[in-house]
Amino acid sequence: MLNRHTVERLVIYNRVLKDLAKKNVKWATSEKIAEILFRSPAQVRKDLSFLGKKGKPGVGYNIRSLIGELDSTLGLRKTWGVALIGAGNLGRALFHYPGFKREGFEFRAIFDNNSSKIGRRWGDITVTPITSLNSVVRKRKINIAVMTVPDYAAQEVADKLTAAGLKELLNFAPVTLNVADNVNVRYADLALELENLSYNLNHRALK
Amino acid sequence: MLNRHTVERLVIYNRVLKDLAKKNVKWATSEKIAEILFRSPAQVRKDLSFLGKKGKPGVGYNIRSLIGELDSTLGLRKTWGVALIGAGNLGRALFHYPGFKREGFEFRAIFDNNSSKIGRRWGDITVTPITSLNSVVRKRKINIAVMTVPDYAAQEVADKLTAAGLKELLNFAPVTLNVADNVNVRYADLALELENLSYNLNHRALK
DNA sequence: CACATATTGTGAAATATTTCACAAATAATA
DNA sequence: TATTATTTGTGAAATATTTCACAATATGTG
Ligand SMILES: NC(=O)c1ccc[n+]([C@@H]2O[C@H](COP(=O)([O-])OP(=O)(O)OC[C@H]3O[C@@H](n4cnc5c(N)ncnc54)[C@H](O)[C@@H]3O)[C@@H](O)[C@H]2O)c1
Ligand SMILES: NC(=O)c1ccc[n+]([C@@H]2O[C@H](COP(=O)([O-])OP(=O)(O)OC[C@H]3O[C@@H](n4cnc5c(N)ncnc54)[C@H](O)[C@@H]3O)[C@@H](O)[C@H]2O)c1
Numbered sequence: 001m002l003n004r005h006t007v008e009r010l011v012i013y014n015r016v017l018k019d020l021a022k023k024n025v026k027w028a029t030s031e032k033i034a035e036i037l038f039r040s041p042a043q044v045r046k047d048l049s050f051l052g053k054k055g056k057p058g059v060g061y062n063i064r065s066l067i068g069e070l071d072s073t074l075g076l077r078k079t080w081g082v083a084l085i086g087a088g089n090l091g092r093a094l095f096h097y098p099g100f101k102r103e104g105f106e107f108r109a110i111f112d113n114n115s116s117k118i119g120r121r122w123g124d125i126t127v128t129p130i131t132s133l134n135s136v137v138r139k140r141k142i143n144i145a146v147m148t149v150p151d152y153a154a155q156e157v158a159d160k161l162t163a164a165g166l167k168e169l170l171n172f173a174p175v176t177l178n179v180a181d182n183v184n185v186r187y188a189d190l191a192l193e194l195e196n197l198s199y200n201l202n203h204r205a206l207k
Numbered sequence: 208m209l210n211r212h213t214v215e216r217l218v219i220y221n222r223v224l225k226d227l228a229k230k231n232v233k234w235a236t237s238e239k240i241a242e243i244l245f246r247s248p249a250q251v252r253k254d255l256s257f258l259g260k261k262g263k264p265g266v267g268y269n270i271r272s273l274i275g276e277l278d279s280t281l282g283l284r285k286t287w288g289v290a291l292i293g294a295g296n297l298g299r300a301l302f303h304y305p306g307f308k309r310e311g312f313e314f315r316a317i318f319d320n321n322s323s324k325i326g327r328r329w330g331d332i333t334v335t336p337i338t339s340l341n342s343v344v345r346k347r348k349i350n351i352a353v354m355t356v357p358d359y360a361a362q363e364v365a366d367k368l369t370a371a372g373l374k375e376l377l378n379f380a381p382v383t384l385n386v387a388d389n390v391n392v393r394y395a396d397l398a399l400e401l402e403n404l405s406y407n408l409n410h411r412a413l414k
Numbered sequence: 415c416a417c418a419t420a421t422t423g424t425g426a427a428a429t430a431t432t433t434c435a436c437a438a439a440t441a442a443t444a
Numbered sequence: 445t446a447t448t449a450t451t452t453g454t455g456a457a458a459t460a461t462t463t464c465a466c467a468a469t470a471t472g473t474g
Contacts, residue, residue: 001410004403005461011402015381029421037383041421042463049423057422057469074402075409082401093300094397099381105401144404167411168404170397174222174306176244184407186400190301190377193393194289194312195218195281196211197351197375200391202282203208204374212431236451248451249433256453264452265440415474422469432459439452444445 002050007074009047012037014070021063029060079104081142083166085157086149087112087120087127090172094146095122108140113153130160137164147171158185209257214281216254219244221277224270236267286311288349290373292364293356294319294327294334297379301353302329315347320360337367344371354378365392 002010016036020028030041030048037044048054048061051069055061071077082105084091094100095107111130112118120127128136136142145161147154147169154173161169162183169185171177174192177185209217223243227235237248237255244251255261255268258276262268278284289312291298301307302314318337319325327334335343343349352368354361354376361380368376369390376392378384381399384392 002406003460007403007406008399011399011406012383014402015399016383019382031421036385040463042424042465043461045421045423046462053423055422056471058420058471060421073406073409075405076402078405078409080401080405080408089300089303093296096296099398100401103398103402104405105398143408144401168408170400170404175226176219176223178243184404186403188395188397188400190395191306191310191312192215192218192222193377193395194287194307194351194353195221195283195310196214196393197377197391198282198285198287198311199209199214199218199280201287201350201375202280202285205282210430238451247433249435249454250431252451252453253432260453262452263440264438265442265450267451418471418473420469420471422467424466424468425464427462427464429462430460432457434455434457436454437452438454440450441448442450443448 006047006050009039009043010070011074013044013047014067014074014076017063017067017070021067026063027060028063028066030055032060076104079106080144081106081108081140082144082146083107083109083111083137083140083142085111085130085145085147085161086153087114087117087122088148091146091148092122094148095125105144108142109136111136130157133160134164137166142166144168144170147173149173151175213254213257216246216250217277218281220251220254221274221281221283224274224277228270228274233270234267235270235273237262239267283311286313287351288313288315288347289351289353290314290316290318290344290347290349292318292337292352292354292368293360294321294324294329295355298353298355299329301355302332312351315349316343318343337364340367341371344373349373351375351377354380356380358382 030044034041034044054066054069084095084107087110110125110127112127113130117127118129145166149157151173154175158177158179162179167183171185172188174189179185237251241248241251261273261276291302291314294317317332317334319334320337324334325336352373356364358380361382365384365386369386374390378392379395381396386392
């Protein structure tokens with residue numbers, strides 16, 4: 001089991017390598033990869049060494065085979081079922097973004113608790129009442145929940161999702177969720193991203 | 208100048224404290240804050256100590272005054288000007304989200320390069336050709352750029368933004384940007400978030 | 415095949431980050 | 445006012461992460 005930071009870098013290496021592959025590059029050295037990502041070659045090598053030995057001394061890494069290894073390790077060979085919770089503005093943008101499907105993440109359900117949304121069709125999926133969460137999660141093989149509900153609803157929704165057996169949550173609500181140890185939450189907290197930038201701005205101004 | 212990790216935690220403390228303040232809580236100990244965030248009290252204290260001494264031994268931190276201190280440090284007392292680059296699906300959701308304005312981030316311009324988008328009005332802002340970037344950035348006092356352009360356009364757009372003098376970018380395109388040292392880029396790479404979850408799923412499956 | 419060149423994989427060293435642990439400070443109680 | 449119960453702020457210790465540095469390995473060349 002790799003640590004969180006390593007996995008976060010692996011997904012980025014994978015992205016960079018796929019980009020190079022698209023440009024028909026066949027081999028990459030740790031130095032080349034590090035340069036693109038502003039990291040050290042040693043770190044790239046150490047991270048990649050967790051995949052089993054794939055590099056060739058004197059040459060570097062074969063991009064195609066490395067991508068294969070990364071895809072396997074990261075679980076990107078499979079297609080995962082995703083449920084969207086909260087059929088609002090952000091949810092709509094995410095749902096219609098084609099990139100997720102391409103990477104193996106398939107929206108298979110949309111939940112809301114507002115009767116004005118329930119029953120609407122988005123593409124070929126109908127917005128479903130959140131009360132039918134448990135059965136739909138089972139029937140449509142949902143693995144991941146993407147939460148785009150308002151802040152005040154987020155904890156309650158997280159409780160329902162975990163009760164339905166979901167263990168992987170991507171939360172866009174600006175709230176820290178309290179979940180059991182065996183549940184993973186990732187936060188996509190966009191306001192906090194801006195606040196990090198504003199710290200920099202503020203600090204520049206003070207100099 | 209605080210390090211990146213500390214700032215990332217400070218913005219979260221601020222969020223938690225504002226939440227407590229809303230519930231009319233007046234004081235919080237490092238232990239209480241740590242508990243909410245699944246962190247250690249020592250880390251909370253050390254982080255907060257960078258703000259100047261604010262805690263009272265035996266009592267904890269006065270929430271209102273701590274929020275004030277955090278807002279100052281993080282630059283949240285001011286209103287910052289934000290430009291949206293890419294008037295697409297994701298851009299629309301972000302633009303219409305009222306939470307940013309509330310936290311001091313005000314969209315003051317929308318840029319696109321597609322003539323079918325240019326001239327449209329979103330709220331009280333008109334989509335502007337990207338060619339007028341430089342003058343608009345100056346006139347409307349833009350501090351931050353939020354990039355919601357396609358991956359293939361992202362580097363080119365980043366180059367234009369930095370040439371226009373912008374130094375704080377929030378990038379949603381799934382691309383690592385190559386920018387000068389004095390430019391800050393934060394990545395909101397939503398597909399990578401899902402890939403991190405899929406690593407966990409995959410690993411659970413293997414156990 | 416010997417030699418030169420390039421680059422990996424990885425322990426050991428160097429840095430960075432987090433936690434510990436306790437003196438100092440505050441408040442409550444008697 | 446003295447005593448007790450808390451909790452801060454922070455050096456020092458403990459962990460964690462990153463980088464260094466070099467032996468081992470692959471390739472190319474004459
Ligand atoms: N829109 C953005 O660009 C943006 C940016 C940053 C953060 N966010 C955060 O993302 C979340 C969604 O934002 P949005 O703009 O899409 O909001 P929205 O109001 O457009 O959508 C929220 C949806 O959740 C549904 N909902 C409410 N309570 C529910 C419940 N208990 N169970 C199921 N569904 C429920 C609502 O009916 C609505 O359809 C919010 O937490 C917001 O703070 C959004
Ligand atoms: N929509 C999502 O939920 C989502 C999710 C994850 C990542 N993303 C990423 O966010 C970005 C935007 O996604 P989207 O769904 O909004 O795409 P979109 O196609 O709806 O919008 C992109 C907009 O950028 C404009 N544009 C293109 N080139 C430009 C240029 N050189 N200068 C200025 N404007 C330009 C286009 O005209 C368009 O209006 C993409 O990089 C995408 O990969 C989006």
